[in-house]
Amino acid sequence: MMxxxxxxxxxxxxxxxxxSLAGCGSKxxxxxxxxxxxxxxxxxxxxxxGGxxxxxxxxSTNGGTNATTPDTPKLTGDFEVQYFVGGYGDKWWxxxxxxxxxxxxxxHVKALGGPKINEQNKPRWIGGNPPDFVYIDGPELNxxxxxxxxxxxxxxxxxxxxxxxxxxxxxxxxxxxxxxxDGKIYNIPLVLNSWGIFWxxxxxxxxGWQEPQDFQQFLDVSDKIKAAGTTPFIHTxxxxxxINGAFLYPAIVSANNGDYxxxxxxxxxxxxxxxxxxxxxxxxxIVTLRDKGFIDKASIQINHTDSQMLFLQNKDAFIPNxxxxxxxxxxxxxxGFDFGFIPSITQDAGQKIVxxxxxxxxxxxxxxxxxxxxxxxxxxxxxKAQASQWAELSGAPSNIKGDISASNAPSFVKDAAKYLTDPxxxxxxxxxxxxxxxxxxxxxxxxxxxxxxDPAGWVKRVTDVVKKVAK
Amino acid sequence: MEAGSAKWQRxxxxxxxxxxxxxxxxxFTIYPVAKGxxxxxxxWSGMAQTKDFIGLDNFKxxxxxxxxxxxxxxxxxxxxxxxxGIMVIATxxxxxxxxxxxxxxxxFRSIFFIPNVISVVVIGVLWNFIYNPQxxxxxxxxSLFTDEKVTITWLGFTNHTIWMLLPPAIWAGIGFxxxxxIAAIQNIPASYYEAxxxxxxxxxxQFWSITVPLIWEQMKVSILNIMMxxxxxxxxxxxxxTEGGPDNSTQVMGSYLYQMAFRQYHFxxxxxxxxxILVLSLITTVVLQRLLRHExxxxx
Numbered sequence: 001m002m003x004x005x006x007x008x009x010x011x012x013x014x015x016x017x018x019x020s021l022a023g024c025g026s027k028x029x030x031x032x033x034x035x036x037x038x039x040x041x042x043x044x045x046x047x048x049x050g051g052x053x054x055x056x057x058x059x060s061t062n063g064g065t066n067a068t069t070p071d072t073p074k075l076t077g078d079f080e081v082q083y084f085v086g087g088y089g090d091k092w093w094x095x096x097x098x099x100x101x102x103x104x105x106x107x108h109v110k111a112l113g114g115p116k117i118n119e120q121n122k123p124r125w126i127g128g129n130p131p132d133f134v135y136i137d138g139p140e141l142n143x144x145x146x147x148x149x150x151x152x153x154x155x156x157x158x159x160x161x162x163x164x165x166x167x168x169x170x171x172x173x174x175x176x177x178x179x180x181x182d183g184k185i186y187n188i189p190l191v192l193n194s195w196g197i198f199w200x201x202x203x204x205x206x207x208g209w210q211e212p213q214d215f216q217q218f219l220d221v222s223d224k225i226k227a228a229g230t231t232p233f234i235h236t237x238x239x240x241x242x243i244n245g246a247f248l249y250p251a252i253v254s255a256n257n258g259d260y261x262x263x264x265x266x267x268x269x270x271x272x273x274x275x276x277x278x279x280x281x282x283x284x285x286i287v288t289l290r291d292k293g294f295i296d297k298a299s300i301q302i303n304h305t306d307s308q309m310l311f312l313q314n315k316d317a318f319i320p321n322x323x324x325x326x327x328x329x330x331x332x333x334x335x336g337f338d339f340g341f342i343p344s345i346t347q348d349a350g351q352k353i354v355x356x357x358x359x360x361x362x363x364x365x366x367x368x369x370x371x372x373x374x375x376x377x378x379x380x381x382x383x384k385a386q387a388s389q390w391a392e393l394s395g396a397p398s399n400i401k402g403d404i405s406a407s408n409a410p411s412f413v414k415d416a417a418k419y420l421t422d423p424x425x426x427x428x429x430x431x432x433x434x435x436x437x438x439x440x441x442x443x444x445x446x447x448x449x450x451x452x453x454d455p456a457g458w459v460k461r462v463t464d465v466v467k468k469v470a471k
Numbered sequence: 472m473e474a475g476s477a478k479w480q481r482x483x484x485x486x487x488x489x490x491x492x493x494x495x496x497x498x499f500t501i502y503p504v505a506k507g508x509x510x511x512x513x514x515w516s517g518m519a520q521t522k523d524f525i526g527l528d529n530f531k532x533x534x535x536x537x538x539x540x541x542x543x544x545x546x547x548x549x550x551x552x553x554x555x556g557i558m559v560i561a562t563x564x565x566x567x568x569x570x571x572x573x574x575x576x577x578x579f580r581s582i583f584f585i586p587n588v589i590s591v592v593v594i595g596v597l598w599n600f601i602y603n604p605q606x607x608x609x610x611x612x613x614s615l616f617t618d619e620k621v622t623i624t625w626l627g628f629t630n631h632t633i634w635m636l637l638p639p640a641i642w643a644g645i646g647f648x649x650x651x652x653i654a655a656i657q658n659i660p661a662s663y664y665e666a667x668x669x670x671x672x673x674x675x676x677q678f679w680s681i682t683v684p685l686i687w688e689q690m691k692v693s694i695l696n697i698m699m700x701x702x703x704x705x706x707x708x709x710x711x712x713t714e715g716g717p718d719n720s721t722q723v724m725g726s727y728l729y730q731m732a733f734r735q736y737h738f739x740x741x742x743x744x745x746x747x748i749l750v751l752s753l754i755t756t757v758v759l760q761r762l763l764r765h766e767x768x769x770x771x
Contacts, residue, residue: 128520145736149519237627237717298604300627300717310605435735447718452629 246320517738595711
């Protein structure tokens with residue numbers, strides 16, 4: 001099991017390296033919020049091992065040397081880091097904080113971590129006494145809301161030229177560029193993941209089912225799957241953001257000729273974006289699944305664990321989910337189960353595959369008392385050494401590009417990497433919707449899957465909320 | 472002089488009990504209620520340092536929100552369903568375990584009380600498994616009587632999923648009220664029933680003419696308590712089992728409060744729902760107390 005985790009971590013790292021190229025796929029889409037980027041920097045990231053080799057061998061020493069270079073003022077005082085502990089665990093946070101502390105002995109670093117830390121620290125944020133640095137993940141922390149509430153430091157100017165402790169420009173290191181809020185940057189993606197559709201390769205091989213590459217192939221194989229007595233598709237009706245993230249949003253981008261700005265317009269509460277033909281076409285694909293009887297009826301009432309268990313039991317052939325699925329279910333994966341993965345199955349034949357990414361970000365509190373330390377910590381965590389450490393200790397892809405290869409990666413990670421490195425893949429930068437609109441979309445999608453409303457009803461419901469929110 | 476001193480000491484003794492209680496009451500009841508009222512008049516995300524005073528706008532918005540009305544309807548559906556379900560079954564068990572002597576009465580009393588020592592969270596999870604359309608006990612049981620495997624999505628129908636929340640809610644509440652009623656029934660002198668037997672009264676007649684009137688105070692307290700705990704506490708079972716879904720069909724005021732305050736970052740709106748719960752609880756308590764008013768029967 002340990003080896004498995006290690007391989008998963010290494011595979012994730014390979015994925016990271018590859019996502020840098022995936023960014024190129026999305027570059028053609030003329031977004032203000034571009035998913036990156038820069039071939040030169042990609043090459044540098046993969047070939048320049050100067051700083052990272054030392055950092056990998058002795059991260060703390062290297063970090064310390066770089067973090068306290070002669071022209072940098074010595075960091076002193078208290079420095080508080082708030083981090084949510086969820087599926088990625090806290091090993092990396094413990095390690096990186098210890099490394100940073102070792103590199104800055106005159107600084108008193110306080111770690112505020114735990115699964116309930118977001119709730120526990122809420123009074124401090126409300127009271128204007130927040131921790132200096134925050135990892136935005138888990139319940140009750142929403143980056144868009146934090147920006148609207150004026151809780152986060154505007155990093156727009158700082159990040160433009162900021163370099164990490166290895167001397168590399170941070171923006172060039174990122175596989176996924178930061179989301180912009182009205183053209184400003186407040187938080188930087190630390191974790192990178194992708195939504196997509198999973199299946200069991202072993203089952204498909206055994207049954208002679210073709211692995212789908214586009215929507216028509218998905219429908220064709222689903223017909224065969226259904227005829228064989230297996231339900232083609234299950235999702236997590238209790239949390240409909242799974243089907244939205246892995247099916248609907250890529251479908252909207254595909255229907256918009258690969259241009260993901262439609263999603264960004266939706267996030268900006270532009271009513272016309274929700275009323276676009278792309279949205280209606282994408283919703284029509286859910287209706288097709290529903291009307292063909294491909295959606296497991298159990299979906300509507302179950303949570304992610306239940307749907308994942310049914311998928312692992314081969315009761316359902318396809319599941320929309322994120323790359324964390326195999327790691328999350330590692331104790332329950334049956335012998336011989338072989339994850340197949342494709343970022344999207346809603347594109348027409350010949351169209352590009354669409355990868356909807358999912359990130360967890362880090363930020364500095366606007367009211368941070370030790371902003372120097374917070375900036376230095378940002379420079380510290382966005383290094384290749386820490387990327388490597390993240391992959392090893394959290395078992396999840398980091399957002400930092402770097403060649404940490406050694407490819408004994410699980411096949412689903414290789415699949416993901418293959419797609420994400422393919423120039424024919426469109427990578428959607430992470431988009432956070434307004435919480436009310438997001439909830440309305442989730443409810444409406446659930447209602448659509450059980451035939452309670454039609455696509456027009458979906459649009460009407462959601463745009464009603466959008467209009468209210470946009471006032 | 473001595474009389475004055477005794478009076479003073481008595482007052483001091485009374486004050487030593489009343490004042491700390493009053494202080495605690497103010498801190499843990501009056502202050503939160505007042506604070507909730509205060510927050511309900513602000514447009515506040517619950518995270519920002521600044522709040523915008525908007526007066527009664529949250530309340531105006533609240534009454535225009537169809538999900539609020541649905542939540543109120545669901546809450547009262549659960550109140551009525553639980554009162555009827557719990558009182559009928561708890562009374563039935565209480566009478567069965569006290570009036571009809573049999574050897575296993577103690578055993579059954581313990582068994583029926585078990586749900587009360589289990590956390591509501593565990594009950595919710597347990598019943599989620601019972602209702603699971605693929606691996607659940609209920610469909611498996613029904614499949615014994617059908618040719619094809621039953622795959623009903625018990626919690627998946629927007630029109631009647633709220634009905635499915637009643638059985639676990641009732642199941643979880645029976646034990647406590649059963650014990651309460653058993654205690655009341657055991658206080659009824661046996662001579663009343665002996666006299667009724669000599670007069671030739673049937674068991675039903677004895678139940679309606681002796682048992683119910685003499686335990687009415689306990690029944691009234693039970694009904695009021697079920698009502699209040701349902702209006703204020705349905706959140707847990709709803710959140711564990713459905714999170715108010717699918718499509719908000721099982722939303723109750725408590726779950727919608729949580730959804731709005733902590734998931735959608737409308738803390739002021741959530742506080743307004745909290746005020747609504749308070750007001751409706753008070754009104755319902757007063758109305759129920761009037762409806763349940765009954766001449767007290769005193770045991771001699």
